[in-house]
Amino acid sequence: MADGAGTKATAAVPRRLLAEATRLFAERGFDRTSVQEIVEAAGVTKGALYHYFGSKDDLLHEVYARVLRLQTERLEQIAAGGGSVAQRLRAAAADVVVTSIENLDDTKIFFRSMHQLSPEKQKAVRADRRRYHERFRALVEEGQRESVFRAELRPDLVVDYFFGSVHHLGTWYREDGPLDAEQVASDFADMLLYSVRRP
Amino acid sequence: MADGAGTKATAAVPRRLLAEATRLFAERGFDRTSVQEIVEAAGVTKGALYHYFGSKDDLLHEVYARVLRLQTERLEQIAAGGGSVAQRLRAAAADVVVTSIENLDDTKIFFRSMHQLSPEKQKAVRADRRRYHERFRALVEEGQRESVFRAELRPDLVVDYFFGSVHHLGTWYREDGPLDAEQVASDFADMLLYSVRRP
Amino acid sequence: MADGAGTKATAAVPRRLLAEATRLFAERGFDRTSVQEIVEAAGVTKGALYHYFGSKDDLLHEVYARVLRLQTERLEQIAAGGGSVAQRLRAAAADVVVTSIENLDDTKIFFRSMHQLSPEKQKAVRADRRRYHERFRALVEEGQRESVFRAELRPDLVVDYFFGSVHHLGTWYREDGPLDAEQVASDFADMLLYSVRRP
Amino acid sequence: MADGAGTKATAAVPRRLLAEATRLFAERGFDRTSVQEIVEAAGVTKGALYHYFGSKDDLLHEVYARVLRLQTERLEQIAAGGGSVAQRLRAAAADVVVTSIENLDDTKIFFRSMHQLSPEKQKAVRADRRRYHERFRALVEEGQRESVFRAELRPDLVVDYFFGSVHHLGTWYREDGPLDAEQVASDFADMLLYSVRRP
DNA sequence: TATGAATGAGAATTCATTCAT
DNA sequence: AATGAATGAATTCTCATTCAT
Known part of the structure; x- marks a missing residue:
């Protein structure tokens, strides 16, 4: 002992x-x-x-808390790291795809089961999630301020757009499929960057 | 009587x-x-x-069948309609966003509850869904053949990327929020087109 | 019409x-x-x-009524027919086996489902059944009076003994099995006669 | 405690x-x-x-298992015991009547409800039952080999004949009726022996 | 003579949770 | 730190029967 x-x-x-x-x-x-x-x-x-x-609810909450903690840490690190804003946004986008695929179970749960949490726990998770999205959005806004990203896009819509795609990885990605995590990450980040960058 | x-x-x-x-x-x-x-x-x-x-399952299946029928019809019409492939892809993308928002309940159900269907019903829905995606993917491929869209993108990844965003509308879009369906549709279609178009 | x-x-x-x-x-x-x-x-x-x-009950009652009517008629005819009492008992016993096998569905229902009738219908069926048994028992008693059958046997026990065997035909007899109705009838009647006859 | x-x-x-x-x-x-x-x-x-x-089915299965276990044990003991084959057959027959009457509830259930078990449980019960019948039949065959019992009878028919009577005890025997278990047992065994013995 | 939509009561089973030990 | 028996409420689904047409 x-x-x-x-x-x-x-x-x-x-x-x-x-x-x-x-x-x-x-x-x-x-x-x-x-x-x-x-x-x-x-x-x-x-x-x-x-x-x-x-309670059973607690268990689900713990699952969320763990994955949110992990992703937030990584985003902070990347966002605060070096490189141009475009480089940092690409890195952040690619990273969240890779970690979502590496923790595909968590991703599936996240997207399917959040609404099955008790209202107050749901609120807590949403708040954490919002903070995460805000950090991501800040990157978009930073790029817009620097005139690297298109000004006409609503940053929050960009975030919802991209994370919709990320959360849905769980519905179609197969570990034994033809694509590995890095390939998907690269393409997703590429599409995001093309979407936001000034041509 | x-x-x-x-x-x-x-x-x-x-x-x-x-x-x-x-x-x-x-x-x-x-x-x-x-x-x-x-x-x-x-x-x-x-x-x-x-x-x-x-059964209760049947009820859910009916909900799916109805919305899939609707969306498939609309996509067929747009894809077979006139205009450049870029115009048709944009129109299809914007349309699915608008109808997803107009039927937001169905959208929410679709993305949350499909895995709660019985296996065989799930299979049937997936098959319908796949047909729909294939039609959408054909548009992307058409644009690539015409060298209007970037050849290096995998068409199926583009489709999964975009429909992830669409399916997630239910988690964040609020009827009483600041954006109407058309605005979201326009921005989503815009981002998709920027992602795929040759710069 | x-x-x-x-x-x-x-x-x-x-x-x-x-x-x-x-x-x-x-x-x-x-x-x-x-x-x-x-x-x-x-x-x-x-x-x-x-x-x-x-009612559903009525339907079941009709099934009973039909088979009871049939068996009672045949028994009356045989019992009132010619021949020694032993011959008539043997004939009656063999006949009920044959008709039970020929109407095996009714036999199965009889033995399994009688207690699922409503109490009053059950009473009616039992009364009919009792009359049938009494007629059969009368044959046994006749044989005992004539000292052809052993006096020490209780006639009602003989009847219950034999009809237990008959009613159970439904649980083991198979149309596609090795024995035809006549063979079973002959053996059952034989065993009954040996049981009751003075040696 | x-x-x-x-x-x-x-x-x-x-x-x-x-x-x-x-x-x-x-x-x-x-x-x-x-x-x-x-x-x-x-x-x-x-x-x-x-x-x-x-399940409810399990409960019924337990009832069967208990009574089958009991009867099998008793039969084994009697069949392997001493005495002539006729004496042992008579003892076995009388014993199963007595225990059936002593456990009349089980007897009733047995004969009425077996077909309400799930197919696989029914199969299990039937297999147990068959073993029991086989042991009983072996006694009949033993008597035939020794020429104590009539050779022209089919042993399995004898068993079905007798156990039909036994299983039906539940439909007519009344604890408060005129006959006690031993009297019925004695008469049933007597009738069985007369049926099979060489005159 | 027949339809078939609708009822309402009851069926077996599941399950998160508690608590004495 | 952990057990596992027991609860009680809720769940999906079935069914004999009725009745307006």
């Missing part, structure tokens, strides 16, 4: 639960996944789940 | 059921909408619903 | 309903057969069924 | 459910007994029933 094996085995339970929940939510949707199925997949009992998570 | 109210009232039951189901599915999702709620909203009993529809 | 085709076609409806009901009740049981299935099999609608039969 | 009442009360739930289900199935048939009635009779909730039994 020092911070060795004991702690590790213990810590593994919530992690396993979260991993199996993610897999199952992506596979069959939040409402179609029963708590029983999750605990069976994780090899524990219901009591254990409710020991670590307040 | 004349061909007025009597006939109409009779015919109205399945239509009313479909309308209320659409509204409720969009509002709270398929799994979160109970058959009881639908029949109460339509002012009939469960027996009546099951007299007309084989 | 004289008593030719018109009457015949009309008369055919209840008969068809009864035939299909018999088949279905035998196949899956009374409770497992829905009125809808019966009318579909008969090619009519529910209204037609309820025009001719007061 | 000692090993007395506490343990017993806990263990009692599935047992109570099974007991009440047996009673109700015998009283009004499987299809006519609702899960609600069973749990009310047992003083628990539906959730509890489904905690222990996978």
Whole structure:
């Protein structure tokens, strides 16, 4: 019970639960996944789940929180990094495609199951999401101010346009398909840049 | 008993059921909408619903079938119409945005609830959807053959990119928001065209 | 609409309903057969069924009434016919086996579904059945009075013993099996006679 | 919490459910007994029933399994016991009558509700039943080989004949009637022996 | 004589959650 | 930290029957 094996085995339970929940939510949707199925997949009992998570809803919320945290960190880094605004927007766009494909389960869940969260949790997630979008939008606005991007485009519409495409990756992208993540990322970023750049 | 109210009232039951189901599915999702709620909203009993529809699944399938029929017809007309390929692609893109916004409930349902259909119904819907996408993709390919559109883009990726944006309209577009359907349609079509056109 | 085709076609409806009901009740049981299935099999609608039969129960009752009428008539004839009491008992026993096999659907229904009749109809059927058994028992008693059959056997027990076997034909007899109706009838009658005859 | 009442009360739930289900199935048939009635009779909730039994079907299957186990054990013991083959056949026949009467509810269920089991469960029960019958038939064949029983009888027909009578006990035997189990058993066994023995 | 839309009550089953241990 | 029995409310769907036409 020092911070060795004991702690590790213990810590593994919530992690396993979260991993199996993610897999199952992506596979069959939040409402179609029963708590029983999750605990069976994780090899524990219901009591254990409710020991670590307040509710099934909590579990879904955790999935969101994790992926949002990850994407926000990466965006911050890229946006604050070096290079022209066009380079940074392209990098950010390509990166979100790659991480969305690398975490395709999360992507699927995000787009299918958000409205199944309780209203207050939904609000929290939306707020996080908005912050993320705002950071992205700021890049577009920066490009417009520098007259690199077309001024007539509404920045928020650009963001909604692009993230619509990103969120939908889960519906058509197949790991065993002909395209790897980088190819998709490159094409998506390319299309975005062509859309916004002054010709 | 004349061909007025009597006939109409009779015919109205399945239509009313479909309308209320659409509204409720969009509002709270398929799994979160109970058959009881639908029949109460339509002012009939469960027996009546099951007299007309084989299952709750059937109801959802009907919603899909209706919107797919509508969109396919419109696309056919535009694609086969006059004008340059760029004009026709722009028109098709703008049109699907407008009709998606005009039928925002259907759009929401489409993107959230398709995976809640039974496997075989899901297959049928996907097949219809694929046909629709193929028609759209043919426009992109036509433009590439004419060297109006950039040859390096994969046409199917362009289609997935654009329809991701369209399907996501339901998650952010608000009827009472600052943008009307035409404005969104115009900007979305504009971004698509910039993405694909040879500069 | 004289008593030719018109009457015949009309008369055919209840008969068809009864035939299909018999088949279905035998196949899956009374409770497992829905009125809808019966009318579909008969090619009519529910209204037609309820025009001719007061209820689903009535339909089952008719099935019973028909088979009981048939068996009672035959028993009367045989019992009142010529020959020694042993010959008549043997003939009656063999005959009921043959007719039970020839109407195996009715036999199955009889033994499985009687208790699903409404209490009063059940009482009526039981009364008919009792009369039938009494006539059979009278043969046994006659044989005992003549000292042809063993006196120590209770006649009613003999009847219950034998008819248990008969009623169970439906559970094991197969039309496409190795035995034809006559062979079974002969063996069953033989076993009955050996059971009761003074050695 | 000692090993007395506490343990017993806990263990009692599935047992109570099974007991009440047996009673109700015998009283009004499987299809006519609702899960609600069973749990009310047992003083628990539906959730509890489904905690222990996978389905209503499972419950019925358990009833069968229990009675088949019991009868098979007894038959094995008697058949392998001492005495002439005629003595053993008589003992086996009398015993199955006595236990059928002692468990008359099970007997009723057996004969009325087996066909209401799901196909696969039905198959399992039939297989068990067949084994039981085969053991019984082996006794008949043994007697024929020893020329104690008549060679012209088909052993399987004898078994079907006799067990038809046994299974039908539930339809006519009344605990408060004039005959006790032993009397019926003695007469049934007597009739069977007379049927098969060489005169 | 027959239709078929509609009813309303009841069916089996599922499930998130709690709680004594 | 974890169990698993039990709850109770909700879910989809079925069905015999009625009735205006």
